Amino acid sequence: MTTPAVPGTPRIPEAVHKRRWAILGVLMLSLLIVVLDNSILNVAIKTISTPEPTGLGATQGELEWAINSYTLVFAGLLFTAGLLGDRVGRKKVLLAGLAVFGIGSALAAQSGSPLELIAFRGVMGLGAAFVMPATLAVLMNVFEREEQPKAIGIWAAGVGLAVAIGPITGGVLLDHFWWGSVFLINVPIVIVAVILMVVLVPDSRDPKPGRLDLVGVVLSVIGLVLLVYGIIKGGQLADFTDPAVLATTLLGLAVLVGFVWYEKRADHPSIDISYFKNRVFSAAITAIALVFFALMGVTFFSVFYTQSVRGYTPLETGLLMLPLAAAQLVFAPRARLVVDRFGVRATCAGGLLVIAATLAAFTVFDKDTPIWLLEVVFFLMGAGMAHIMTPTSVVIMQALPREKAGSASALSNTFRQVGGALGIAVLGSVLSTAYRNGVEGELRLLPESARHTAGESIEATLGAAARLGPRGEALVSSAHDSFLHAMHVTAVCGAGVALVGVVVVALFLPGKAPTPPDQDAPAPADREPAGTPR
Numbered sequence: 001m002t003t004p005a006v007p008g009t010p011r012i013p014e015a016v017h018k019r020r021w022a023i024l025g026v027l028m029l030s031l032l033i034v035v036l037d038n039s040i041l042n043v044a045i046k047t048i049s050t051p052e053p054t055g056l057g058a059t060q061g062e063l064e065w066a067i068n069s070y071t072l073v074f075a076g077l078l079f080t081a082g083l084l085g086d087r088v089g090r091k092k093v094l095l096a097g098l099a100v101f102g103i104g105s106a107l108a109a110q111s112g113s114p115l116e117l118i119a120f121r122g123v124m125g126l127g128a129a130f131v132m133p134a135t136l137a138v139l140m141n142v143f144e145r146e147e148q149p150k151a152i153g154i155w156a157a158g159v160g161l162a163v164a165i166g167p168i169t170g171g172v173l174l175d176h177f178w179w180g181s182v183f184l185i186n187v188p189i190v191i192v193a194v195i196l197m198v199v200l201v202p203d204s205r206d207p208k209p210g211r212l213d214l215v216g217v218v219l220s221v222i223g224l225v226l227l228v229y230g231i232i233k234g235g236q237l238a239d240f241t242d243p244a245v246l247a248t249t250l251l252g253l254a255v256l257v258g259f260v261w262y263e264k265r266a267d268h269p270s271i272d273i274s275y276f277k278n279r280v281f282s283a284a285i286t287a288i289a290l291v292f293f294a295l296m297g298v299t300f301f302s303v304f305y306t307q308s309v310r311g312y313t314p315l316e317t318g319l320l321m322l323p324l325a326a327a328q329l330v331f332a333p334r335a336r337l338v339v340d341r342f343g344v345r346a347t348c349a350g351g352l353l354v355i356a357a358t359l360a361a362f363t364v365f366d367k368d369t370p371i372w373l374l375e376v377v378f379f380l381m382g383a384g385m386a387h388i389m390t391p392t393s394v395v396i397m398q399a400l401p402r403e404k405a406g407s408a409s410a411l412s413n414t415f416r417q418v419g420g421a422l423g424i425a426v427l428g429s430v431l432s433t434a435y436r437n438g439v440e441g442e443l444r445l446l447p448e449s450a451r452h453t454a455g456e457s458i459e460a461t462l463g464a465a466a467r468l469g470p471r472g473e474a475l476v477s478s479a480h481d482s483f484l485h486a487m488h489v490t491a492v493c494g495a496g497v498a499l500v501g502v503v504v505v506a507l508f509l510p511g512k513a514p515t516p517p518d519q520d521a522p523a524p525a526d527r528e529p530a531g532t533p534r
Helices: 014-018 020-049 060-088 090-109 114-140 145-176 186-200 214-237 243-265 273-277 279-309 314-320 322-342 344-364 371-399 402-445 448-454 458-508
Strands: none
Touching: 020 060, 020 090, 020 114, 020 145, 020 186, 020 314, 060 090, 060 114, 060 214, 060 402, 090 114, 090 186, 114 145, 114 371, 145 314, 145 322, 145 371, 214 243, 214 402, 243 273, 273 279, 279 314, 279 344, 279 371, 279 402, 279 458, 314 322, 314 371, 322 344, 322 371, 344 371, 344 458, 371 402, 402 458
16 A cells, blocks of 8 residues: 655745746846857957957967957856855855956957957956856756756757857847947846846855865866866867976866865865766766867867858858757757656767767868758757757756755856867867868968968968968968868767767666656656765
8 A cells, every 4th residue: 555645845935936937037148148158259250350440450379368268267167156156145146247247248348459358258257157057056946846857948948049149149240330349248138137136036055055165166276277278278289298288287187186085085075076976967967078078169160161161251150050049949948858758868868979960960061062951960969969958957956955056057067168178179179280281281382481370270371372362272272171171070079079978878877767657656766867866
């Protein structure tokens, strides 16, 4: 004889429960500007590199650091930001992060030199680091457990929307205003988000935070910053064997090992390292990192493919990426239905296989490939991503206690950013090396002093060819052919990484939970991922 299930007492206050969808809308607005800024600068690169007064006359290296200073600070502080949100209150951290992000955006728009732009982009990264993990942590505290997968799916769809809106917004603004408008647009959005957040969003925190683990915080920040800096520098130099790159990367890894060692022995650790003994939790984190490794790498080279080889404008390039966002908007909220039918393992493995196939599809693209094929690839890529991000996010957020939601979100986003930075650095290095090897022979047309710089990227080569006039036509053709070959090589590497993710997911993520024999009986323990901490 079974005991009837006793309905659980709602843990969310009724007033908060009634406005939960409005709160989700505010969180997504906050998330939108943070994620959007990761991609919006890409379309403004050419404009910023032109001499004043049109741009800032930034060099190739300065442009890379304008992009990477944001990522470096963002990834390095995500974990600490989630930790502070758990302790002082997620709403307070969100408001502070938005304010810093808005101030950084206004200053970046008025930059008078590339160095100022690099510095102010770092300020924006500081603010963004405190916004990203807090949005997901607040979400977990305004939705009941049964609604969390649906809410996380909508949240994940918002990330996809922001990825596509960035290039489109940047292209529209550059068609009508000066380059700084791509940053100034953030300010009114921040003001609206702050007002709505003050009115609608409740505060939450860890009820038993204990002492702040200052040593752990410092070690995690230093380790992550050194590691990400080494990755970025290796990609910039296209040489991971450079002594400075090796020293910085290895030192970062050593500090992170020290962080893990210290956390295992601390009385009040920043994060309980024992959570990583849960294979499901660790596999989900790894899957997210591998997805962003592959996707950030392909996004990096696809922008050059559409603009430098195919001749599309920044706005047209942004519009070409709409299918990627549309697929995420359609499939991310519905991915939970696929999980209910087939299980987390099959859903995520299928998504990763789709991503591997779409990356491999880039190996057949050339200068004359019908553009609709690229649109199909982007749509399938977005669908694959939606069926990975939503299930893994649910697994990660439900694997840790609710009061640790900020730490769980920060861990997820940290691995996402580090995976993306690795993707740009490693796959960017593959792209750069293969490209230089292909175009090297034609660079003999240039003075010896100009050959190294002209071989750094397809844009540098095309700029050098333009200065040669009619004599540079052969160099343009060689640049296009060399880039296409380099893109094919890079795509194969990205597809290989996605296939590694398939293996990880297939081995460690849970399958479909069995249906309880008695629907009136309490749900069995295996309704949740095996090994989930309670």
